[in-house]
Amino acid sequence: MTRRFCLSLSLLIFATVSLSLHAGQAPDPVGTWTGTWEGAGGNGGIEIVLEKGKDGALGGRVSVTGELAYKATLKTVTVDGQKLSWAYDFPPDESLEVKMAATIDGQSIKGIWSARPKAGGDELASGTLTAEKK
Numbered sequence: 001m002t003r004r005f006c007l008s009l010s011l012l013i014f015a016t017v018s019l020s021l022h023a024g025q026a027p028d029p030v031g032t033w034t035g036t037w038e039g040a041g042g043n044g045g046i047e048i049v050l051e052k053g054k055d056g057a058l059g060g061r062v063s064v065t066g067e068l069a070y071k072a073t074l075k076t077v078t079v080d081g082q083k084l085s086w087a088y089d090f091p092p093d094e095s096l097e098v099k100m101a102a103t104i105d106g107q108s109i110k111g112i113w114s115a116r117p118k119a120g121g122d123e124l125a126s127g128t129l130t131a132e133k134k
Contacts, residue, residue: 027104029058029077029084032134037113039127042067046129048086050077062088072098090115100129107133 033048044066053059058077064070072088075097082104090096097118102111114126 027082027106029079029104033109033131034134035109035129035131037064037066037127037129039113040115040125044069046131048131050074050086060086062086068092084109084111089118095119096124102129102131109133 029050030052031050033046033050035046037044037046044064046065047063048060049062050058050060058079060074060077062072062074064072070091072091074086074088077086078084083101084104085099085101087097087099090098095117096115098113098115100111100113102109108131110128110130112126112128114123116123
């Protein structure tokens with residue numbers, strides 16, 4: 001009885017420690033995320049490819065489909081726990097910058113996007129995005 005109790009207790013402690021260590025790890029955003037965006041009177045598809053450079057810094061690219069389709073290189077990518085953000089120049093009008101902020105939840109992200117003049121000023125368009133990691 002005592003041996004069985006000790007074994008059960010050991011397994012329970014091991015499982016608890018393993019789960020808590022895994023839960024404390026920041027999600028890995030590297031990979032390809034595909035999903036949808038909507039806002040500013042439109043909607044479409046989005047693919048975000050996040051990768052680590054040789055220096056270890058995150059970078060990537062985005063492909064947007066819909067009424068206005070384009071591809072862009074991400075200027076910045078930031079991960080803070082489960083928060084993921086990135087920015088890029090808007091290819092149809094390089095005077096604009098698009099910023100996205102999302103929350104990673106397992107293999108999915110949900111967030112918001114906004115477009116503003118790089119020189120400053122009011123938000124010109126905004127919306128939401130959702131994506132799943134391939």
